[in-house]
Amino acid sequence: MMVKDVGEALLQDIRDNPADDTPRLVYADWLDEQGEGRRAEFIRDGVELAALKDCRHGTFYGNCRRCFLKRSLKAAMGKYAVAWSGGLYSMLVEPGDRFLAGGSLVGNPRSHWHFDRGFVWKVGCPLAKWLEHGAEIVRRHPVTSVKATDRKPHAYAGTLRTVYGWVGGVYAPGVADSPRHMLPVGVLTALDRSGELYSDHSHGYCGWGTEAKACDVLSDALIRLAKGDPR
Numbered sequence: 001m002m003v004k005d006v007g008e009a010l011l012q013d014i015r016d017n018p019a020d021d022t023p024r025l026v027y028a029d030w031l032d033e034q035g036e037g038r039r040a041e042f043i044r045d046g047v048e049l050a051a052l053k054d055c056r057h058g059t060f061y062g063n064c065r066r067c068f069l070k071r072s073l074k075a076a077m078g079k080y081a082v083a084w085s086g087g088l089y090s091m092l093v094e095p096g097d098r099f100l101a102g103g104s105l106v107g108n109p110r111s112h113w114h115f116d117r118g119f120v121w122k123v124g125c126p127l128a129k130w131l132e133h134g135a136e137i138v139r140r141h142p143v144t145s146v147k148a149t150d151r152k153p154h155a156y157a158g159t160l161r162t163v164y165g166w167v168g169g170v171y172a173p174g175v176a177d178s179p180r181h182m183l184p185v186g187v188l189t190a191l192d193r194s195g196e197l198y199s200d201h202s203h204g205y206c207g208w209g210t211e212a213k214a215c216d217v218l219s220d221a222l223i224r225l226a227k228g229d230p231r
């Protein structure tokens with residue numbers, strides 16, 4: 001296999017097994033052989049940090065191993081955030097956008113991504129950006145969480161009056177509270193296929209009971225949509 005193909009096969013293993021540390025550590029070893037020691041160290045430090053318990057230093061830096069790793073990862077992000085973001089910068093950040101890189105979060109409130117154990121796992125961006133670039137993003141990164149930053153999934157406890165305008169399977173924009181809640185038909189279809197959509201067709205409401213649940217289900221649907229998963 002060509003060097004590039006080996007790297008791609010290792011990345012595929014990471015994307016297929018996002019929760020597993022081993023493929024990440026194997027990839028880090030491979031990066032070392034390619035002379036990319038700093039990126040390899042970033043992955044190993046991230047894997048080690050994720051396995052450590054919280055320390056007593058909170059948001060400050062103390063002299064423990066955890067704080068050392070946090071500081072090291074932050075320094076690396078400050079320097080390599082764009083280079084290691086695999087095209088996310090050019091896909092999601094508009095010219096003139098405020099852009100921040102430090103800690104595990106890179107970007108701005110509208111478009112951002114988070115690193116975990118060396119790789120991007122979470123992406124937040126306007127829905128239109130995800131529909132445009134999502135397929136490419138999931139092809140490159142082991143993303144397991146997506147947030148449409150211009151949509152507000154929410155649920156009112158008790159009444160379940162959260163709504164993405166879904167009446168008897170037909171998208172009905174008038175049902176949603178405001179345009180920021182509305183979703184394109186493709187996303188709604190993916191949501192419906194998740195089988196987790198609570199629907200009360202007689203009242204034209206659908207939802208998931210809690211805001212957190214609504215965000216999770218929407219995130220899963222957006223990832224499935226990007227992967228072209230017909231399920």
Ligand SMILES: [Zn+2]
Pocket residue numbers: 055056057058061062063064065066067
């Ligand atoms: Zn500490």
